[in-house]
Amino acid sequence: MKNRIEELRKERGIKQEELAMALEVSRQTIGSLENGRYNPSIQLAFKISKYFGLKIEDVFIYEEE
Amino acid sequence: MDKGVRTAYILLIIGLMLVIVSAISFYFFSSERFAYTVVSYAIFGGGFGLLGDGIGRLNAARLEKKDPERMKIINIEKNDERNIAINEKAGSKSFTFSQYLFTAVIVVLAILRVELRTLLILLSTDLIILVYSLCIRLKLYKEM
Numbered sequence: 001m002k003n004r005i006e007e008l009r010k011e012r013g014i015k016q017e018e019l020a021m022a023l024e025v026s027r028q029t030i031g032s033l034e035n036g037r038y039n040p041s042i043q044l045a046f047k048i049s050k051y052f053g054l055k056i057e058d059v060f061i062y063e064e065e
Numbered sequence: 066m067d068k069g070v071r072t073a074y075i076l077l078i079i080g081l082m083l084v085i086v087s088a089i090s091f092y093f094f095s096s097e098r099f100a101y102t103v104v105s106y107a108i109f110g111g112g113f114g115l116l117g118d119g120i121g122r123l124n125a126a127r128l129e130k131k132d133p134e135r136m137k138i139i140n141i142e143k144n145d146e147r148n149i150a151i152n153e154k155a156g157s158k159s160f161t162f163s164q165y166l167f168t169a170v171i172v173v174l175a176i177l178r179v180e181l182r183t184l185l186i187l188l189s190t191d192l193i194i195l196v197y198s199l200c201i202r203l204k205l206y207k208e209m
Contacts, residue, residue: 020141021141029145
């Protein structure tokens with residue numbers, strides 16, 4: 001699953017550490033999410049979308065395998 | 066008193082008592098039977114484990130008061146969902162590996178014609194682990 005976390009974060013001028021603290025996850029998790037190495041739980045996905053003030057489908061792009 | 070601090074003190078006290086009991090049993094009974102020595106060592110190990118846990122918990126409670134910001138970061142690292150997922154995956158893989166290892170050890174010991182009692186102890190240990198795994202699986206099937 002692709003996501004726009006890095007793009008949205010950079011648009012808003014937020015550091016990975018700041019986003020991690022706001023979402024209560026580690027900085028490494030943010031890095032892994034941005035690189036697409038890790039897919040978040042549904043709860044974290046909602047938390048991220050809420051943080052950016054967007055719908056979940058505007059942040060995460062579902063791709064059929 | 067905070068619940069965490071109370072637990073830490075309880076663990077410290079129990080640990081300390083176990084260490085003392087093990088020292089006394091080692092001093093007075095170890096010469097009587099070898100099994101008593103083994104039991105003394107086991108109690109000593111358990112006691113020191115609890116002592117360590119208690120000290121760790123006390124330190125964490127102290128840090129929480131002294132530096133709440135740092136404690137928050139530690140808690141985030143601890144509860145981070147990716148870290149939890151990594152730990153669970155590592156645990157699951159090592160469990161599978163331990164099953165192969167157990168089988169290999171049992172076969173090697175059987176080839177070496179080790180005493181049957183030793184083999185049975187190993188086999189029953191493996192069986193207990195497998196039954197425990199099955200119980201957890203059934204519990205999770207119901208819960209999830």
